[in-house]
Every structure is written in C-alpha cells, then in structure tokens.
Amino acid sequence: MTARRYTEPRLLLATHNPGKVAEFERLLAPTGVALDGLGELPAPAETGATFLDNARIKARAAVAATGRPALADDSGLTVRGLDGAPGVESARWAGPEQDFAHAMQRVHDALERRFDGFAEADRACAFLAVLVLAWPDGHEEVAEGRLEGTIAWPPRGAGGFGYDAMVVPESDDRTCAELSPEEKGAISHRGRAARALIARCWPETAGG
Numbered sequence: 696m697t698a699r700r701y702t703e704p705r706l707l708l709a710t711h712n713p714g715k716v717a718e719f720e721r722l723l724a725p726t727g728v729a730l731d732g733l734g735e736l737p738a739p740a741e742t743g744a745t746f747l748d749n750a751r752i753k754a755r756a757a758v759a760a761t762g763r764p765a766l767a768d769d770s771g772l773t774v775r776g777l778d779g780a781p782g783v784e785s786a787r788w789a790g791p792e793q794d795f796a797h798a799m800q801r802v803h804d805a806l807e808r809r810f811d812g813f814a815e816a817d818r819a820c821a822f823l824a825v826l827v828l829a830w831p832d833g834h835e836e837v838a839e840g841r842l843e844g845t846i847a848w849p850p851r852g853a854g855g856f857g858y859d860a861m862v863v864p865e866s867d868d869r870t871c872a873e874l875s876p877e878e879k880g881a882i883s884h885r886g887r888a889a890r891a892l893i894a895r896c897w898p899e900t901a902g903g
Contacts, residue, residue, distance in 0.1 A: 840887030
C-alpha cells in the first residue's frame with residue numbers, strides 16, 4: 696500500500712507524558728509539524744496483547760475524541776532473562792504513581808531471584824517502540840524501532856525517563872540516561888521508529 700503523506704501543520708500526540716512529548720518534538724523536528732498533547736482528554740485502557748495493539752488503541756481513541764489525525768506510540772522494555780517481561784506491562788510495573796525507580800528495582804529483583812544473583816543473570820534486553828499515525832477516515836501508518844542493550848545496576852544518569860537509567864545500549868558503555876538527547880535520539884527505539892515514519896509520511900524531509 697502506498698504510504699500517505701502528512702500535510703497538516705499540527706499533529707495530536709496521544710500521550711499525557713511530558714517527557715514523551717519533548718522527545719517527539721525533537722524526533723519530528725525535521726518535519727516542521729507542531730505537536731499537541733492530549734491535555735484533559737482521558738487516556739484509554741491499554742488492553743492490547745502487543746505494542747502495536749496498544750498504539751492502535753491510543754491513536755484511534757484520540758482520533759475518535761477529537762476528529763483529528765493522531766500519533767500514538769507504545770513502547771517498553773523486554774528482558775530476555777525474564778521471558779520478555781515487563782514488555783507491554785512496562786508502564787504498569789511503575790505502579791499508579793509511575794515510579795520508574797520502583798519499576799527498575801522490580802526488574803533487578805526479578806533477575807536476581809530467577810538467576811540466584813544479578814551478576815549471573817541473563818541481562819540482555821531491548822527497548823521496542825511501535826508508532827501508529829491514524830487519520831479520521833481510518834487510514835493508518837505504522838513504524839517500528841528497536842534498541843538492543845544490557846541491563847545495568849545500579850541505575851545511572853539523570854537524563855531520559857522510564858527505564859533509561861538501567862539500559863546500556865550495545866553501541867555504548869553508558870546508560871540511555873547518560874546520553875545527551877541528541878545521542879539518544881540517534882540510536883533509540885523511538886528515534887528509529889520516528890525516522891521510519893518520517894520516511895513514509897514526510898518523505899521530502901527524511902534526509903534532513
């Protein structure tokens with residue numbers, strides 16, 4: 696199917712997470728599109744079995760509520776030694792307060808229990824991101840990105856958000872939270888997904 700270009704000057708980003716809004720503003724900067732967050736709109740229940748399912752749920756809910764095109768992402772951390780957990784439950788591991796220090800501790804403790812020690816654990820991991828750009832007429836464009844890495848302990852770095860402080864990309868010896876926003880964007884799962892989406896929907900800027 697031929698990709699659909701996005702030609703409007705503004706785009707609704709289906710999130711209440713200010714860190715995610717700021718990251719997508721950087722990632723989509725080459726397109727010149729202005730992003731609007733959800734504001735007071737409620738977030739739908741993320742009941743999907745996959746990242747793609749949940750991204751579609753969020754994008755379609757935002758379109759239904761506003762009548763505008765909307766971009767949603769679903770992303771998370773998968774740890775090989777935990778059979779892919781937390782996966783689509785990544786945000787839920789942080790609890791209702793979205794305490795990712797707690798979520799990172801849970802990952803560490805789960806690995807330590809399973810392998811009788813953190814040092815012995817299979818700490819290979821990946822960040823995954825799926826983007827869905829949905830239009831009111833039902834058309835959707837999908838893009839995916841992946842960042843391979845290793846779980847580190849204790850967490851390091853003051854940048855980023857989510858699980859960034861405990862993931863060391865395979866191309867570096869620093870955690871994602873120790874990278875500059877530009878360094879992180881160049882290799883991150885969202886960065887890769889965003890560039891794939893730009894190539895489909897803003898092809899004239901894909902090389903920028």
